[in-house]
Amino acid sequence: MGMPxxxxxxxxxxxxxxxxxxxxxxxxxxxAKRAGVVGELDDWQALRTAGADAKDEALAHLADxxxxxxxxxxxxxxxxxxxxxxxxxxxxxxxxxxxxxxxxVVKVKSMTTQEIELNEALRxxxxxxxxxxxxxxxxxxxxxxxxxILVPAIHRNRSEIREIFLREMGQVGRAAPEDLTDDPAxxxxxARLHLREKFLRAxxxxxxxxFAIADTGSLVVVESEGNGRMCLTLPETLISVVGIEKVLPxxxxxAPMLQLLPRSSTGERMxxxxxTWTGTHDGDGPQEVHVVLLDNGxxxxxxxxxxxxxxxxxxxxxxxxxxxxYERTGGHAYxxxxxxxxxxxxxxxxxxxxxxxxxxxxxxxTLCGACYEVCPVKINIPELLVKLRxxxxxxxxxxxxxxxxxxxxxxxxxxRRLGAAQKAANSVGRLxxxxxxxxxxxxxxxxxxRDVPTPPTESFRQWWARERGTQ
Amino acid sequence: xxxxxxxxxxxxxxxxxxxxxLFATCFNDTMWPETLKATVRLLERLGCEVExxxxxxxxxxxxxxxxxxxxxAPLVRRFVDVFDGYDAVVxxxxxxxxxxxxxxxxxxxxxxxxxxxxxxxxxxPRTYELSEFLVDMLxxxxxxxxxxxxxxxxxxxxxxxxxxxxxxxxxxxxxVKGIDLVELPGAEECCGFGGTFAMKNADVSIAMxxxxxxxxxxxxxxxxxxxxxxxxxxxxxxxxxHRSGVRRLHLAEIxxxxxxxxx
Ligand code: SF4
Numbered sequence: 167m168g169m170p171x172x173x174x175x176x177x178x179x180x181x182x183x184x185x186x187x188x189x190x191x192x193x194x195x196x197x198a199k200r201a202g203v204v205g206e207l208d209d210w211q212a213l214r215t216a217g218a219d220a221k222d223e224a225l226a227h228l229a230d231x232x233x234x235x236x237x238x239x240x241x242x243x244x245x246x247x248x249x250x251x252x253x254x255x256x257x258x259x260x261x262x263x264x265x266x267x268x269x270x271v272v273k274v275k276s277m278t279t280q281e282i283e284l285n286e287a288l289r290x291x292x293x294x295x296x297x298x299x300x301x302x303x304x305x306x307x308x309x310x311x312x313x314x315i316l317v318p319a320i321h322r323n324r325s326e327i328r329e330i331f332l333r334e335m336g337q338v339g340r341a342a343p344e345d346l347t348d349d350p351a352x353x354x355x356x357a358r359l360h361l362r363e364k365f366l367r368a369x370x371x372x373x374x375x376x377f378a379i380a381d382t383g384s385l386v387v388v389e390s391e392g393n394g395r396m397c398l399t400l401p402e403t404l405i406s407v408v409g410i411e412k413v414l415p416x417x418x419x420x421a422p423m424l425q426l427l428p429r430s431s432t433g434e435r436m437x438x439x440x441x442t443w444t445g446t447h448d449g450d451g452p453q454e455v456h457v458v459l460l461d462n463g464x465x466x467x468x469x470x471x472x473x474x475x476x477x478x479x480x481x482x483x484x485x486x487x488x489x490x491x492y493e494r495t496g497g498h499a500y501x502x503x504x505x506x507x508x509x510x511x512x513x514x515x516x517x518x519x520x521x522x523x524x525x526x527x528x529x530x531x532t533l534c535g536a537c538y539e540v541c542p543v544k545i546n547i548p549e550l551l552v553k554l555r556x557x558x559x560x561x562x563x564x565x566x567x568x569x570x571x572x573x574x575x576x577x578x579x580x581x582r583r584l585g586a587a588q589k590a591a592n593s594v595g596r597l598x599x600x601x602x603x604x605x606x607x608x609x610x611x612x613x614x615x616r617d618v619p620t621p622p623t624e625s626f627r628q629w630w631a632r633e634r635g636t637q
Numbered sequence: 638x639x640x641x642x643x644x645x646x647x648x649x650x651x652x653x654x655x656x657x658x659l660f661a662t663c664f665n666d667t668m669w670p671e672t673l674k675a676t677v678r679l680l681e682r683l684g685c686e687v688e689x690x691x692x693x694x695x696x697x698x699x700x701x702x703x704x705x706x707x708x709x710a711p712l713v714r715r716f717v718d719v720f721d722g723y724d725a726v727v728x729x730x731x732x733x734x735x736x737x738x739x740x741x742x743x744x745x746x747x748x749x750x751x752x753x754x755x756x757x758x759x760x761x762p763r764t765y766e767l768s769e770f771l772v773d774m775l776x777x778x779x780x781x782x783x784x785x786x787x788x789x790x791x792x793x794x795x796x797x798x799x800x801x802x803x804x805x806x807x808x809x810x811x812x813v814k815g816i817d818l819v820e821l822p823g824a825e826e827c828c829g830f831g832g833t834f835a836m837k838n839a840d841v842s843i844a845m846x847x848x849x850x851x852x853x854x855x856x857x858x859x860x861x862x863x864x865x866x867x868x869x870x871x872x873x874x875x876x877x878x879h880r881s882g883v884r885r886l887h888l889a890e891i892x893x894x895x896x897x898x899x900x
Pocket of ligand 1: 430478479480481482483484485486508537540541542543544545
């Protein structure tokens with residue numbers, strides 16, 4: 167991967183004051199909005215359970231539901247492709263685009279295509295992939311990486327966006343007007359005009375899907391700007407890249423999802439655009455529909471009985487917005503398109519824990535539990551973090567840390583040893599009197615900014631024995 | 638044991654109250670004996686018979702949360718051995734009680750010890766964080782305390798989201814005579830301690846703690862109170878480094894303070 171471990175990346179991110187300010191503002195705003203609309207429903211907990219159950223049912227019989235999905239899609243005129251990994255998926259999509267003899271495609275925002283780095287693969291094949299979601303457009307024009315699942319340009323503010331538009335739009339299409347201001351309406355207008363040209367010209371559209379319904383063979387995309395619907399209906403050919411965990415058993419399962427997702431993600435009661443497509447229809451919409459079903463590590467996650475719950479994720483990003491660690495470090499520190507709490511558990515599960523960044527991610531949390539509390543499909547992220555820490559600790563053994571833990575375990579497994587250790591601490595306490603400790607060798611990180619409390623001259627255990635006896 | 642839910646203004650000392658085992662937790666035992674002495678004083682004032690089983694050590698939370706769950710298994714075994722047979726086990730620590738109630742079963746499962754799992758399922762539900770025990774089991778919110786100072790309260794994450802203690806600590810504090818209890822802005826946000834997180838991700842931990850310390854000083858409180866000494870030590874260490882003058886106290890210490898025996 168070549169990405170730095172989380173603590174180093176985080177240190178760098180903490181130094182970016184503007185980014186921290188933007189993140190704090192954005193996450194707190196959306197956090198409050200989410201809490202408001204969730205608070206309006208008295209059956210929220212029941213909805214969460216319904217959402218989690220639908221996903222669990224799909225995951226428990228994944229092969230069956232995927233076959234049903236394929237059958238129904240095919241019957242409706244779509245072509246289904248299976249991709250084991252990112253490379254295979256990229257190869258399939260590139261070949262499909264090339265067959266259309268075009269060198270550009272328009273894209274609906276999709277985490278899955280970002281995960282497999284489809285844009286980069288298309289670029290190498292000489293094909294331009296244009297992102298049409300406003301925030302994705304900002305990220306793409308800025309030559310930047312997305313830093314949030316839902317609001318990829320969350321780390322940017324308006325004046326930065328204005329500069330990017332003025333500088334970059336003209337290089338790849340319709341230029342931004344010279345008198346562009348940082349008024350949001352003006353910025354959106356510039357993006358709209360720039361994109362419209364591309365929508366009308368493109369012969370191929372590429373999307374992901376939020377849900378794939380097995381019993382009807384339908385794909386569903388939920389979005390806010392309407393650009394998705396343009397991509398899904400205007401081009402002659404539509405290619406949808408869908409993670410295999412996106413499948414839902416039946417059309418009925420959509421009901422809880424369409425309540426859980428917008429409230430959790432944008433804090434809206436309903437999302438502005440919900441598009442569904444089921445194969446092809448003569449003379450209406452794309453005449454050729456391809457669906458690429460992607461594994462890329464998912465069956466591996468499925469094999470783990472506790473880890474499996476991470477595949478319920480509907481990418482709402484609520485967990486990012488409440489995470490105090492994400493709030494201070496931003497998305498880039500996670501070294502993946504999946505940042506925040508869900509990224510901290512999903513990436514090491516999908517990619518394994520060999521790289522520096524993947525083995526540091528399970529520790530990028532205080533286990534405060536805020537993510538679990540908001541997750542609309544009840545993914546117990548703290549539980550997964552602890553489990554993954556176990557996997558990392560086992561892989562690193564023997565280490566200085568495992569030796570320290572064993573030593574601590576040896577002391578703590580016996581009250582006499584604990585008592586002896588306490589006496590040692592007591593003598594430090596006696597030596598220091600009530601002076602505060604400012605530096606302790608080996609505890610540099612702690613003492614760099616925090617005063618360490620002085621140990622007392624007598625432990626509670628000693629006091630009790632003295633006052634009350636040892637029974 | 639008594640589960641009577643009467644809420645008296647000044648509870649009369651009970652003649653033969655419930656027998657309670659104090660789970661000191663290794664960190665409090667070693668570093669914060671004052672909190673434990675206050676807990677004993679308070680529980681005895683409320684008529685409980687308090688025992689301190691000398692064979693107890695630690696709940697294993699540090700090992701579990703750092704990824705050494707298997708190494709915590711002997712500590713879980715010791716915990717059930719020591720606390721088996723008590724009506725109630727009480728600890729002035731949300732996070733250690735959280736570890737007992739939420740993680741001991743996971744560890745027993747992880748090491749595949751069914752007998753241990755059965756015993757954990759017996760002891761874990763009888764283990765209470767102090768405010769839960771006072772409000773739910775003893776049925777008191779006014780414990781007869783007196784503390785005439787400006788105080789702000791931070792609900793630590795494990796109390797809040799693992800144990801769901803809700804506003805029990807606050808209702809206990811509100812009933813304290815003379816107290817000026819002020820709301821802490823952003824109270825429910827984590828202070829950044831997180832056990833080994835404070836070492837492994839020191840920069841982020843400090844950034845979070847510094848924000849918490851700022852919120853605390855913004856209230857002009859003289860005292861910040863929590864029900865976990867680990868979080869208190871983290872935030873207190875930052876407040877002290879910045880010479881804020883805000884004093885750190887555990888909930889038990891405030892509740893134990895009376896007009897006769899002022900803190
Ligand atoms: S883990 Fe839960 S809260 Fe986080 S993005 Fe996924 S569904 Fe949303």
